[in-house]
Amino acid sequence: MKLATYKDGSRDGQLVVVSRDLSTAHYATGIATRLQQVLDDWNFLSPQLQDLYETLNSGKARHAFPFDPALCMAPLPRAYQWADGSAYINHVELVRKARNSEVPATFYTDPLMYQGGSDDFIGANDDVICPSEAFGIDFEAEIAVVTGDVAMGSTPDQALDGIRLVMLANDVSLRNLIPDELAKGFGFFQSKPATAFSPVAVTLDELGDAWDKGRLHLTLQSMWNGRTVGMCEAGPDMTFHFGQLIAHICKTRNVRAGSIVGSGTVSNRAIEKNGKQEWAKGYSCIAEKRAIETILDGKPSTEFMKFGDTIRIEMKGKDGQSIFGAIDQEIVSRAG
Structure with a gap:
C-alpha cells in the first residue's frame, strides 16, 4: 500500500491512503489519524489500511479525492x-x-x-x-x-x-x-x-x-x-x-x-x-x-x-x- 500525510495545520498532519497510480487518495481517519499510530500498532492497523487501499484501487472508495503532492508533508x-x-x-x-x-x-x-x-x-x-x-x-x-x-x-x-x-x-x-x-x-x-x-x-x-x-x-x-x-x-x-x-x-x-x-x-x-x-x-x-x-x-x-x-x-x-x-x-x- 501507499501512505502519505496531508497538511492540516498541525505538526503531524492527517494520514491518507493513496492509490497505486497516485491519482486518488482517501483519509484514513476511521483507522488512524497519524502514521506513527500505525507504526506503533502495525499488525492491527496495517491490515485495515490495506483493505482501504484495495477498495481505493478498485474505484469503490466512497470518499476518495484527487491526490495532490503539493499538500503533503513528509510521510x-x-x-x-x-x-x-x-x-x-x-x-x-x-x-x-x-x-x-x-x-x-x-x-x-x-x-x-x-x-x-x-x-x-x-x-x-x-x-x-x-x-x-x-x-x-x-x-x-x-x-x-x-x-x-x-x-x-x-x-x-x-x-x-x-x-x-x-x-x-x-x-x-x-x-x-x-x-x-x-x-x-x-x-x-x-x-x-x-x-x-x-x-x-x-x-x-x-x-x-x-x-x-x-x-x-x-x-x-x-x-x-x-x-x-x-x-x-x-x-x-x-x-x-x-x-x-x-x-x-x-x-x-x-x-x-x-x-x-x-x-x-x-x-x-x-x-x-x-x-x-x-x-x-x-x-x-x-x-x-x-x-x-x-x-x-x-x-x-x-x-x-x-x-x-x-x-x-x-x-x-x-x-x-x-x-x-x-x-x-x-x-x-x-x-x-
Whole structure:
C-alpha cells in the first residue's frame, strides 16, 4: 500500500491512503489519524489500511479525492530517529580520491552513519530555505526506510524484517560548512538542514522483485533545473544493504518504531571506455560531480546550487509509473 500525510495545520498532519497510480487518495481517519499510530500498532492497523487501499484501487472508495503532492508533508513529519548511512562506498571513494585521501579499510566492513535532525522534516514540494548561497547548497538523492521495533543485537537478516515502509529522500547538505564541523571530530550538525522526503511511502510488496534482500534495484532520477543529471541504479553498487545499516544501529541499542534510516547518496561506479573512465549514470549530488571533475581535470567546475534553482528526485517502476511521487523543490533565501 501507499501512505502519505496531508497538511492540516498541525505538526503531524492527517494520514491518507493513496492509490497505486497516485491519482486518488482517501483519509484514513476511521483507522488512524497519524502514521506513527500505525507504526506503533502495525499488525492491527496495517491490515485495515490495506483493505482501504484495495477498495481505493478498485474505484469503490466512497470518499476518495484527487491526490495532490503539493499538500503533503513528509510521510512521517517528525520521527523518533533519523539516521543516515553512507551505503554506497563508491561515493566515499570518489570524494576521498579527489582530495588525495585513502579510504580506511574499515569503511568496507563497517558503514558510516550520522544522526540527523528528526524534529523538522519538510514535504516533497516544500521550498528548501537557506540563509546563504555561500554555505554551498547541495542536494542528495537517497532511499530511506521506516522501521518498526528492532531489538538490540539484531542480525542484518533480522533487521530486514523490521522494515515497514520505503521512501525517497533529499538529504540537503551545506558543503562549505562541512569541513570545519568534521574537523571538530563530532560530525555533521549545522551542515545538515531539514531533510525532505517523497510524498508517498510504500510497503515492500509494492516494489515486487525490485526489492531484493534490502536493496532496491531501480533507477533513481535526479533533475537539476530541469536537466537530468542522474539516472543512478540504486541496487548494484550498494555496499551495505538496509538490514546491515539497521543492524549497525542495533549493536548497542534498540531501534523503535518510527525510526528512519537513509542509504546515503546513491552512487554508481565508473565504466572504462576507450581507455578513459566515464560516469554514464551521472550523479545524485553535486559534491560527487565536483569530485569527478577534480579527478579528471584537477579542479571542480560545477558550482553548488543558487537561490531559484530546482531539484526533482523520482523513481519509476518497471511499468514506467512513479512509485513514490516526486520530490520537487526550489532553493530559496530565508530573507525571501
